[in-house]
Amino acid sequence: MPAVPPPTRPALRARYDGRRAELIDAAAKAFADGGYKETSIVDLSGATGLAAGGIYHYIGSKENLLIAICDDLLAPLLEEGREIVAAGGPPEQQLRDLLRVWLAHVETHRAHMLVFAQERHLIEREPQWRAVRRQRKQFEELLDGILARGEADGSMAFADRSVTLFALLGMVNYTPTWLSPRGRLSADEVADGYCDLILRSARP
Amino acid sequence: MPAVPPPTRPALRARYDGRRAELIDAAAKAFADGGYKETSIVDLSGATGLAAGGIYHYIGSKENLLIAICDDLLAPLLEEGREIVAAGGPPEQQLRDLLRVWLAHVETHRAHMLVFAQERHLIEREPQWRAVRRQRKQFEELLDGILARGEADGSMAFADRSVTLFALLGMVNYTPTWLSPRGRLSADEVADGYCDLILRSARP
Amino acid sequence: MPAVPPPTRPALRARYDGRRAELIDAAAKAFADGGYKETSIVDLSGATGLAAGGIYHYIGSKENLLIAICDDLLAPLLEEGREIVAAGGPPEQQLRDLLRVWLAHVETHRAHMLVFAQERHLIEREPQWRAVRRQRKQFEELLDGILARGEADGSMAFADRSVTLFALLGMVNYTPTWLSPRGRLSADEVADGYCDLILRSARP
Amino acid sequence: MPAVPPPTRPALRARYDGRRAELIDAAAKAFADGGYKETSIVDLSGATGLAAGGIYHYIGSKENLLIAICDDLLAPLLEEGREIVAAGGPPEQQLRDLLRVWLAHVETHRAHMLVFAQERHLIEREPQWRAVRRQRKQFEELLDGILARGEADGSMAFADRSVTLFALLGMVNYTPTWLSPRGRLSADEVADGYCDLILRSARP
DNA sequence: TATGAATGAGCCTTCATTCAT
DNA sequence: CATGAATGAAGGCTCATTCAT
Numbered sequence: 001m002p003a004v005p006p007p008t009r010p011a012l013r014a015r016y017d018g019r020r021a022e023l024i025d026a027a028a029k030a031f032a033d034g035g036y037k038e039t040s041i042v043d044l045s046g047a048t049g050l051a052a053g054g055i056y057h058y059i060g061s062k063e064n065l066l067i068a069i070c071d072d073l074l075a076p077l078l079e080e081g082r083e084i085v086a087a088g089g090p091p092e093q094q095l096r097d098l099l100r101v102w103l104a105h106v107e108t109h110r111a112h113m114l115v116f117a118q119e120r121h122l123i124e125r126e127p128q129w130r131a132v133r134r135q136r137k138q139f140e141e142l143l144d145g146i147l148a149r150g151e152a153d154g155s156m157a158f159a160d161r162s163v164t165l166f167a168l169l170g171m172v173n174y175t176p177t178w179l180s181p182r183g184r185l186s187a188d189e190v191a192d193g194y195c196d197l198i199l200r201s202a203r204p
Numbered sequence: 205m206p207a208v209p210p211p212t213r214p215a216l217r218a219r220y221d222g223r224r225a226e227l228i229d230a231a232a233k234a235f236a237d238g239g240y241k242e243t244s245i246v247d248l249s250g251a252t253g254l255a256a257g258g259i260y261h262y263i264g265s266k267e268n269l270l271i272a273i274c275d276d277l278l279a280p281l282l283e284e285g286r287e288i289v290a291a292g293g294p295p296e297q298q299l300r301d302l303l304r305v306w307l308a309h310v311e312t313h314r315a316h317m318l319v320f321a322q323e324r325h326l327i328e329r330e331p332q333w334r335a336v337r338r339q340r341k342q343f344e345e346l347l348d349g350i351l352a353r354g355e356a357d358g359s360m361a362f363a364d365r366s367v368t369l370f371a372l373l374g375m376v377n378y379t380p381t382w383l384s385p386r387g388r389l390s391a392d393e394v395a396d397g398y399c400d401l402i403l404r405s406a407r408p
Numbered sequence: 409m410p411a412v413p414p415p416t417r418p419a420l421r422a423r424y425d426g427r428r429a430e431l432i433d434a435a436a437k438a439f440a441d442g443g444y445k446e447t448s449i450v451d452l453s454g455a456t457g458l459a460a461g462g463i464y465h466y467i468g469s470k471e472n473l474l475i476a477i478c479d480d481l482l483a484p485l486l487e488e489g490r491e492i493v494a495a496g497g498p499p500e501q502q503l504r505d506l507l508r509v510w511l512a513h514v515e516t517h518r519a520h521m522l523v524f525a526q527e528r529h530l531i532e533r534e535p536q537w538r539a540v541r542r543q544r545k546q547f548e549e550l551l552d553g554i555l556a557r558g559e560a561d562g563s564m565a566f567a568d569r570s571v572t573l574f575a576l577l578g579m580v581n582y583t584p585t586w587l588s589p590r591g592r593l594s595a596d597e598v599a600d601g602y603c604d605l606i607l608r609s610a611r612p
Numbered sequence: 613m614p615a616v617p618p619p620t621r622p623a624l625r626a627r628y629d630g631r632r633a634e635l636i637d638a639a640a641k642a643f644a645d646g647g648y649k650e651t652s653i654v655d656l657s658g659a660t661g662l663a664a665g666g667i668y669h670y671i672g673s674k675e676n677l678l679i680a681i682c683d684d685l686l687a688p689l690l691e692e693g694r695e696i697v698a699a700g701g702p703p704e705q706q707l708r709d710l711l712r713v714w715l716a717h718v719e720t721h722r723a724h725m726l727v728f729a730q731e732r733h734l735i736e737r738e739p740q741w742r743a744v745r746r747q748r749k750q751f752e753e754l755l756d757g758i759l760a761r762g763e764a765d766g767s768m769a770f771a772d773r774s775v776t777l778f779a780l781l782g783m784v785n786y787t788p789t790w791l792s793p794r795g796r797l798s799a800d801e802v803a804d805g806y807c808d809l810i811l812r813s814a815r816p
Numbered sequence: 817t818a819t820g821a822a823t824g825a826g827c828c829t830t831c832a833t834t835c836a837t
Numbered sequence: 838c839a840t841g842a843a844t845g846a847a848g849g850c851t852c853a854t855t856c857a858t
Contacts, residue, residue: 012841022847023844035325040827053830062828118322119309120381121239160389163397166382167375174374177324185364193367201404244852257855258818266853418821426823443733445649448848453734461851462822470849526730528789529647568797578786579779585732586778593772599777602766652831665834674832749855 020058021072023048025111026058028069032111036066066119067132074135075153079103083144091150096195098146102172103179103191110176117173143168155200164198171197224262225276227252229315232273236315238321240270270334277316278339280335281309293363295354296403298363302350303395306376307383311391314380337348347372368402375401414603428466429480436477444474444527465470465506474527482543483518484496485513489550504603506554510580511587511599517565518584519564525581551576564610579605632670633684635660637723640681644723648678648731663736678731679744685724686747691755703762708807710758714784715791715803720787729785755780768814776810783809 026048030039041062046053059065080101084094106113116123123129123136144165150156158164171194180192210224211217245266247274249256250341255289256276263269284305288298303312310317320327327340354360362368375398434456438447449470453460492502510578514521520523524531531537532543552573558564566572579602586599642651651753653674671677692713696706698787718725723747728735735741735748762768768778783806791802 016842021234033325034242037239038325041829042827053845054826056829057842118324119239120322121237121242133372158398160393160397163389163394164401166378167371167398167401170375170378170848171371172374174370174377178370185367189364190367193364194371196363197368197371197401197405200407201401202318204403245854246852255819256853257820260854261817424821430804437815439735445647446632448850449850459823460849461824462753464850476791484834494629522732525766526732527647528726529645529650529732554654567808568805570811571797571802573781574786574790575779575806578783581786582778582782593775597772598775601772602779605773605776605809605813608815611812653833654831663840664832665841668833669838 023058025066027065028115032114069112070116072115072131073109078105078135078139091146093153094146099191099195103187105199106175107187113176121183228272232315232319236318273316274336277313277320282339282343289325290360295350296359298350300399304401307395309392310379317380324359360378362406429568431466432476436519440522477520478524480541481517481524485577486543486547498552500563502554507599507603512593514583515595521584565612568611635670636680639677640727644726681724682728682744685728686723690747690751694755702760704767706758711803711807715799718787719799725788769812769816
């Protein structure tokens with residue numbers, strides 16, 4: 001996806017990867033703030049110190065940058081989620097653990113999440129977004145699996161499980177719009193708050 | 205806001221208002237689908253049958269169109285919400301009633317809500333969005349007021365009321381991304397699902 | 409191929425067609441002079457008086473402009489060629505007539521021909537050039553048909569007809585590089601010169 | 613013209629010259645195929661295996677590369693042509709000999725000739741192309757001299773000698789577009805074909 | 817009212833070229 | 838010698854907006 005294949009010599013590769021990551025983060029912030037389409041490459045140039053043309057060494061196209069933002073968001077979250085599920089344990093605990101890592105992610109990737117949510121119309125359509133859509137779907141299935149196992153073992157009871165699933169997705173996705181790192185509430189407190197909301201309402 | 209003052213003769217005014225409303229609805233759909241910035245006036249021209257220049261008779265500028273979409277969304281919702289609160293009744297009932305009209309709105313104004321959510325970065329910033337921001341804030345205060353009164357009269361108990369408030373906002377705002385008019389669930393069922401979620405978890 | 413469909417009202421349509429033709433001619437001159445790729449839309453803007461953006465009303469893309477130049481060159485030439493062949497008559501006369509209209513074309517479409525020749529590498533490859541390639545091929549077949557009928561009826565004799573065909577194509581295509589409307593030789597004289605060259609060498 | 617002065621030690625100089633020649637040949641092919649302006653240094657990098665920066669060791673600038681291509685084409689051809697003329701002999705024989713070496717050149721320098729023809733607009737204008745233009749002119753004068761001597765000694769008769777000269781230039785310059793090394797006709801056969809065409813038509 | 821031609825600013829991207837390594 | 842990161846200037850194209858008709 002970058003304009004040129006990444007360098008292979010380790011020293012160069014490390015510098016390349018570092019700069020690329022910085023660029024992606026800066027872009028996430030800029031896109032979250034100003035919108036993807038309304039943020040120009042020149043804006044990014046100003047935000048990164050890299051000349052407009054130089055940005056293309058690292059990304060190849062503006063859309064690739066957006067894809068990279070989404071991938072940086074979803075890939076580690078999905079992996080951590082899989083570890084939690086693989087570790088086993090009661091569904092209620094899994095839900096709590098997943099919400100904790102998820103909301104930790106919201107805090108560290110606030111801009112990425114805002115971008116991911118607000119550029120939904122791009123993500124839905126074009127084929128180059130297939131991988132991102134699949135990761136999103138897999139995460140949702142991970143989450144639904146926990147609820148389903150809770151329902152199955154009698155530890156949770158839902159009038160309609162999918163409403164709970166969508167409610168959870170909605171509340172977490174909305175969180176970066178109001179949760180501030182220096183605010184009254186920590187990410188863990190919010191995670192527990194959401195978890196209690198779900199579990200208390202799902203008490204059999 | 206329109207390029208030319210709306211006509212004053214009643215018959216003309218009715219036609220003008222009708223066409224303007226159609227235009228706003230079509231734009232909401234187009235913006236929800238393709239994004240505000242990425243949808244051009246020519247796209248709207250294709251979607252409405254009105255030539256590019258003609259659109260400016262009704263709106264004055266592209267941004268006015270976006271503002272109108274948000275206003276068409278918020279104004280009636282806020283009014284209905286105020287009536288519910290004005291009617292009095294127990295907070296739990298008010299919450300249920302508000303969620304019903306809110307989700308009915310989600311169903312009838314699906315595109316408007318998607319646009320409203322995804323163009324957040326525009327809404328936050330510029331002064332011409334002040335009125336929209338105020339309406340949004342008033343609605344949130346309406347909602348929080350119900351929760352606060354529930355807390356006050358002992359019918360609801362929250363570890364942290366604001367988490368519940370934000371959770372509610374998040375789940376409802378997310379709903380138009382998945383709720384389909386021809387789907388398994390009706391808007392009322394979703395409203396009740398959300399209401400139960402909140403009330404059961406808030407059982408004293 | 410234009411950015412917008414051409415207008416349908418006759419008055420507008422006439423103006424549209426006229427301006428489009430002017431644009432194509434100006435572009436042919438500019439491309440012949442400076443090369444297709446090295447002539448920018450801004451250069452064309454200067455050459456036509458039409459603002460850069462306005463050019464796109466008439467052409468849709470720079471490449472469309474190049475295609476239009478080739479089409480304006482080949483279509484009338486091919487039609488005149490077909491009429492000559494359809495009229496019958498001895499092959500020697502057909503050859504002379506064809507060379508006359510062909511070189512008249514060289515004179516009136518000097519720039520078009522230079523462009524057509526020097527942008528060969530574009531024409532060969534991409535699929536949007538199929539129609540142009542077909543016209544070129546049909547013209548060559550028209551010409552070869554005349555030579556073939558001359559060979560068949562014994563009025564011409566070739567060691568290898570295809571060498572003569574390619575020689576003719578070469579000499580005529582090269583002509584716009586040196587033939588000047590105000591030069592010593594008229595297009596007809598050149599046509600007759602070429603015709604004599606071929607016919608005398610092909611005397612049985 | 614190269615970015616750095618060529619090495620002076622003979623062994624290094626030989627390697628330098630070899631690589632430079634390879635580069636020029638590869639560039640000729642690439643330019644013939646894709647056009648000078650549309651072929652980027654990175655394209656050449658891919659075609660030669662030399663990194664973009666490295667190319668500049670050998671050429672100094674992209675335009676120098678084009679000039680070198682033309683020089684590699686014209687210098688040896690002009691020299692061979694001069695030898696033929698210097699050898700004396702009847703004009704008809706000189707013409708035949710010149711066409712043979714010329715068309716041998718077409719075969720070995722097919723790409724160079726295509727480039728030379730299609731980048732005409734560059735060659736005509738800028739001062740750095742003066743040497744190339746002079747070589748071209750000298751070759752044309754060489755050719756015209758042979759025709760003139762044929763006319764003078766009565767072995768050839770032309771209605772207008774310059775038409776024949778331009779016809780010859782046209783047909784030979786056009787040849788690389790259709791003559792294939794593995795085709796039905798050899799370069800010598802084409803040379804003889806063209807020669808016969810001229811001589812038979814010029815029979816007194 | 818409505819049309820569509822026209823503008824001009826701005827955007828993404830490409831690319832020849834330079835230079836530190 | 839050679840590499841490839843980086844620059845900065847265009848270039849093609851889009852688009853909100855205006856205006857004569």
